[in-house]
Every structure is written in structure tokens, then in C-alpha cells.
Amino acid sequence: MVEEIYTIRCKSCGSSVRYEAKQQKLKCPHCGSEEEIPFSQQGIEEIDLEKALQLAQQERTELPAHKVLTCRTCGAQIACKEARATCDFCGSEAVSEAALQSQPIRPQGVLPFAVTAEQARQSFQTWLRSLWFAPSDLLKRTRVEDLRGVYLPTWTFDARVWAQWSAIPGYYRTRTETYFDSETNSHKTRTVTYVEWGPPVSGIHQDFFDDLLVSGLTTLPTRYLEEVGEFATTSDLRAYEPAYFLGWDIALPDKELPQAWKEGYKHIHRQTEAACKRAVPGDTHRDFHMNLHLSGLTTKLVYLPIYILAYRYGDKPYRVVVHGRTGVAGGDRPISWIKVLLLVLAIAGGLGLLYYILR
Numbered sequence: 001m002v003e004e005i006y007t008i009r010c011k012s013c014g015s016s017v018r019y020e021a022k023q024q025k026l027k028c029p030h031c032g033s034e035e036e037i038p039f040s041q042q043g044i045e046e047i048d049l050e051k052a053l054q055l056a057q058q059e060r061t062e063l064p065a066h067k068v069l070t071c072r073t074c075g076a077q078i079a080c081k082e083a084r085a086t087c088d089f090c091g092s093e094a095v096s097e098a099a100l101q102s103q104p105i106r107p108q109g110v111l112p113f114a115v116t117a118e119q120a121r122q123s124f125q126t127w128l129r130s131l132w133f134a135p136s137d138l139l140k141r142t143r144v145e146d147l148r149g150v151y152l153p154t155w156t157f158d159a160r161v162w163a164q165w166s167a168i169p170g171y172y173r174t175r176t177e178t179y180f181d182s183e184t185n186s187h188k189t190r191t192v193t194y195v196e197w198g199p200p201v202s203g204i205h206q207d208f209f210d211d212l213l214v215s216g217l218t219t220l221p222t223r224y225l226e227e228v229g230e231f232a233t234t235s236d237l238r239a240y241e242p243a244y245f246l247g248w249d250i251a252l253p254d255k256e257l258p259q260a261w262k263e264g265y266k267h268i269h270r271q272t273e274a275a276c277k278r279a280v281p282g283d284t285h286r287d288f289h290m291n292l293h294l295s296g297l298t299t300k301l302v303y304l305p306i307y308i309l310a311y312r313y314g315d316k317p318y319r320v321v322v323h324g325r326t327g328v329a330g331g332d333r334p335i336s337w338i339k340v341l342l343l344v345l346a347i348a349g350g351l352g353l354l355y356y357i358l359r
């Protein structure tokens with residue numbers, strides 16, 4: 001119901017305030033009064049993974065929005081104040097609006113926005129201009145004003161890693177051998193490379209993952225977060241407070257914890273395997289085995305600040321993300337194959353000319 005919506009009223013004039021990234025305070029759009037949100041990191045709890053996986057009914061939150069936009073193309077659900085024609089996450093126009101029915105799981109913490117929409121736009125345009133092989137009309141086609149600030153639900157995982165590995169190391173060796181060349185009817189020598197296998201080796205690798213992030217939104221894979229650098233959840237995270245959401249879009253998590261943990265586990269396994277393989281002596285190896293043991297597993301749900309622009313180019317969706325606290329931009333880059341071809345031709349032409357001169 002609209003009347004029950006979470007809001008904070010301005011102490012001077014009674015208007016609904018919003019959270020401003022520039023001041024990092026609540027600000028009244030009507031009279032300009034500002035109000036601090038008390039800084040708190042209390043109650044940010046790392047939840048035991050086993051326990052969290054069993055919790056069917058997690059605590060719900062109350063969002064400062066009463067409308068939810070559902071995208072029929074990518075499935076994203078975005079709680080927002082005002083309706084719009086396209087989906088934040090894929091640019092599709094197949095969106096429909098409804099009243100927010102069920103509230104999402106209550107997050108443990110939130111990283112509030114510190115980059116303004118204007119700063120995000122500049123960062124986005126600079127990034128776009130720096131792309132070498134982007135089509136020339138890309139700047140004109142992308143509507144930078146569509147860049148939107150949205151809180152992204154994200155799962156975090158902590159894990160202590162203990163891994164035991166074993167392998168047979170190989171060393172590249174060379175030897176000179178003599179062979180008979182039938183063309184010249186003579187004996188010749190050549191150098192051949194071979195692998196000398198050593199005795200089996202083994203070792204132990206220990207590691208700690210602190211706040212490994214996994215996107216809680218299926219349509220936006222975690223790699224988009226990795227593209228724009230670290231989110232300082234271990235130091236800057238605030239205790240969840242819906243006031244930070246006032247005036248902003250909020251994506252509703254649609255990736256359940258078991259699925260998110262599957263991805264997190266895969267990431268830990270891959271990283272650990274790579275670290276163990278680096279520890280194998282020699283130039284190559286075979287019969288690699290690893291026993292991975294994880295302990296101290298904990299999780300929490302947090303909301304991260306990102307600006308996102310989804311645009312369609314040649315009928316394909318492209319997403320650009322700007323970090324809501326550092327302004328770093330990254331994402332998909334459309335490639336103009338004509339530009340690539342021209343460069344290849346130019347290099348080929350230059351080489352041809354060089355050959356002609358030096359001949």
C-alpha cells in the first residue's frame with residue numbers, strides 16, 4: 001500500500017527526503033535541509049553458511065518503494081519510485097509495472113553511493129571515448145542520460161582454504177640428435193626438446209577469502225562487478241538502514257543463496273587450483289590432484305552501489321557499469337569490425353611498402 005511506504009520526512013518542511021551521493025547525507029529536494037545518517041557498522045553479521053542455507057524464511061526488509069518494474073526479457077525486478085520505458089539491466093522495452101508484493105530478504109549491510117550521477121556520466125563518457133575499436137556512432141547512440149544509479153543485491157562469502165596437492169613435475173630438456181637428410185643425401189644434426197619427468201611432489205596451500213562477492217541478480221553476472229574494481233565491503237560497509245535507499249532504484253535479489261554459493265565455491269576452487277599449480281616446480285606437470293577443504297564458511301547479503309547503462313547495439317544488449325564509490329567504469333565494448341579490418345589492411349600495406357623499399 002502506498003500509505004505504508006517507508007519514508008523519512010524533512011524536519012523543516014515535511015517533504016520526503018532522499019539520500020544524496022554528493023554529501024552522503026539525506027537531503028530535502030524541497031528546501032535543501034540536510035540530515036546525517038548515523039554511521040553504524042553494528043549488527044553486520046556474518047552468518048554461518050550451513051545455517052543460512054537451511055533458513056527457508058529469512059527476515060524481510062521494508063523498501064522505500066512501492067512499485068516494482070519487471071523485465072520480461074531478462075527477468076530483473078527493480079523497485080523504483082517512477083516508471084520508465086526500459087529495463088536498467090538489459091535495455092529491453094518489455095517491462096511491466098506492478099505494486100511491490102513481497103519484500104526482499106533483509107540485507108546485513110549496504111555500501112552507500114558516494115559518486116553522483118554527473119560524475120558517473122563523465123566517467124562513462126571518458127571510458128567510451130577510450131575504446132579503440134568502438135563504432136564511431138556509439139557515442140551518439142548511447143543515451144548517457146539513461147545511466148541509472150541502482151543498489152545491487154550481492155552475496156558475500158568468507159572461507160578458510162586448506163588444500164593438499166600432488167603432481168609429477170616435468171622439466172624441459174634439449175638434446176642434439178643426428179639424422180639422415182634424404183634431400184641432400186647427408187647426415188645432419190638438429191636440436192629436439194623433450195620433457196624429463198621428476199619424482200612426485202606434493203604440498204599444502206592455505207588461504208582466506210574475505211567477502212568474496214557473488215551478484216545476487218541473475219541478469220548481471222559477477223564479472224561486471226570485477227570489471228570496475230574492488231568494493232570495500234570489509235571496511236566501508238554500513239549496517240543496513242533503508243534511509244540509504246531513499247530516492248534510488250533497488251534491484252530485488254533473484255539468485256537464491258544455494259545458487260550463489262555454487263558460483264562462489266567454483267570461484268574458490270578455480271583460484272585455489274591455480275595457486276597450487278603455480279607451486280608445482282618445473283616447467284610443466286602431469287597427474288595433478290587436489291584435495292580442497294573449506295572451513296569457517298560464512299555469508300551475508302549486502303547492497304552495492306552501481307550506475308548502469310544497458311544499451312542495444314545491432315540488436316545485442318551491452319552493459320556498462322560505473323562503480324558507485326570510485327567512479328571506475330567498465331563493461332561490454334562493441335567492436336567495429338570495419339575499423340579492425342582497416343587497421344589490418346594498413347599494417348599489411350605498410351609492410352608491403354617496407355618490403356618494396358628494402359628490397
Ligand SMILES: [Zn+2]
Nearest residue numbers: 010013028031
Ligand atoms: Zn525540507
Ligand SMILES: [Zn+2]
Nearest residue numbers: 071074087090
Ligand atoms: Zn531486462
